[in-house]
Amino acid sequence: MQDVVALGAGYLTLSHTWGANKNPAYSTRKHNVSERIEHGIAWRDLPLTFQNTIDAARRLRVPLIWIDNLCIVQDDSKEWVVESAKMGDIYKNSYLNISATSAKSSQEGLTSSLELHPRLLQTDWNGDRQAGCYRIMERSFWVDRISEASINTRGWVLQERVLASRILHYCYDQLAWECCELSASEQFPGGLPPPLQDTHGSFKQDVKIGLLTSFPNESSDEVTRRDAFVTWQTVVHMYGNCELSKPDQDKFVAISGLASAVQKQLNGDEYLAGIWRSNIYAGLLWKVFKERRHINEYTVDAGMYSKKYGTSARSSDYRAPSWSWASVDG
Numbered sequence: 001m002q003d004v005v006a007l008g009a010g011y012l013t014l015s016h017t018w019g020a021n022k023n024p025a026y027s028t029r030k031h032n033v034s035e036r037i038e039h040g041i042a043w044r045d046l047p048l049t050f051q052n053t054i055d056a057a058r059r060l061r062v063p064l065i066w067i068d069n070l071c072i073v074q075d076d077s078k079e080w081v082v083e084s085a086k087m088g089d090i091y092k093n094s095y096l097n098i099s100a101t102s103a104k105s106s107q108e109g110l111t112s113s114l115e116l117h118p119r120l121l122q123t124d125w126n127g128d129r130q131a132g133c134y135r136i137m138e139r140s141f142w143v144d145r146i147s148e149a150s151i152n153t154r155g156w157v158l159q160e161r162v163l164a165s166r167i168l169h170y171c172y173d174q175l176a177w178e179c180c181e182l183s184a185s186e187q188f189p190g191g192l193p194p195p196l197q198d199t200h201g202s203f204k205q206d207v208k209i210g211l212l213t214s215f216p217n218e219s220s221d222e223v224t225r226r227d228a229f230v231t232w233q234t235v236v237h238m239y240g241n242c243e244l245s246k247p248d249q250d251k252f253v254a255i256s257g258l259a260s261a262v263q264k265q266l267n268g269d270e271y272l273a274g275i276w277r278s279n280i281y282a283g284l285l286w287k288v289f290k291e292r293r294h295i296n297e298y299t300v301d302a303g304m305y306s307k308k309y310g311t312s313a314r315s316s317d318y319r320a321p322s323w324s325w326a327s328v329d330g
Helices: 002-007 033-039 048-060 077-084 087-092 141-147 155-163 203-211 222-240 253-265 277-283
Strands: 011-015 064-066 096-099 166-170 175-179 183-185 294-298 305-308
Touching (some): 048 096, 087 253, 096 155, 141 175, 141 183, 175 203
Parallel strands (some): 011 064, 096 166
Antiparallel strands (some): 166 175
């Protein structure tokens, strides 16, 4: 994969949820890596989400795909340390990131069996608007399908979502698009209407502007620098609410690609356990919210989400100094 990226070949990436099984048979491991290099992987051995992603790549005429648990030997700790540090660049440089946004595991596939059909309602109208055809919208349209989808509560996926140039979300009822210029869907192909363009619907555009804007020298506009720090704090706040299967191992590495991007733009500002030295006073001002959070997880019956998270806790093993937000999970 390193050679492919160096050559500039186009490739897709995939954001997905592994599911309850953290050691699936389809993962690349020491015992099967040689066979896979020599003979490849049998189609029947791939989970449905991977098969659907390969089909999508073929239709888009993109020759290559990068999927974490196929391209990294999962039980090789040395390789994992090296390759996981590259994941930020891998997603950043991909032609397109496909997100299995509504799937709870890699076995479910990208598409959904749920079929929604528009309904035309006839009613007498006595309001101050002209009679005509109007669309009734959910104010939580983007929140329900994207922002609070189960996959976006995963720590690794936040970095993937921020750094990927383009994301195609496979939601439970339609496709959605997210890039640095536009958030759109099959229902709103020209972009989300203004009532839906809040902090959720414009997430990627806001992060791109605040986090990845270039600062050419030390005399750069301090207002712009401050905006970048505020955006970093916003991302850290979101990341703190995300889940990691192995927090002691992944807490820093799962956000390292974002940290590297910011560090380059801030002329090498020193990164101190998740806080920037030139913004250390603000970086030390963090707190843990004690209330429980309710995050949505799709159910066919309700078409909505409900998932409950517990309260925060400090890591049992030393990971970061107590003054860093990274010392706490949740």
